[in-house]
Amino acid sequence: MEQLPELMTVAEVAELLRLSDETIHRWTREGRLVYVDVLGVKRFRRDYIQTLINTPAVASESVA
Numbered sequence: 001m002e003q004l005p006e007l008m009t010v011a012e013v014a015e016l017l018r019l020s021d022e023t024i025h026r027w028t029r030e031g032r033l034v035y036v037d038v039l040g041v042k043r044f045r046r047d048y049i050q051t052l053i054n055t056p057a058v059a060s061e062s063v064a
Contacts, residue, residue, distance in 0.1 A: 007036060007043035016049065 013033075014021045027033040028042060035042040 006046040008046050008049060010042055013044050013049055
């Protein structure tokens with residue numbers, strides 16, 4: 001039997017990323033974070049969040 005992925009709550013993701021719960025909710029509304037809807041509650045795959053953390057950010061160029 002296949003093991004289900006470990007899921008995280010909004011609060012757990014916010015704590016891990018050092019952001020507020022509201023930022024996590026806003027980012028999901030904006031499509032910046034992918035989540036799983038579990039009976040109307042947002043959950044995040046731990047492996048997805050770890051990938052986000054481990055992926056180097058692309059530096060944006062400043063417009064002067």
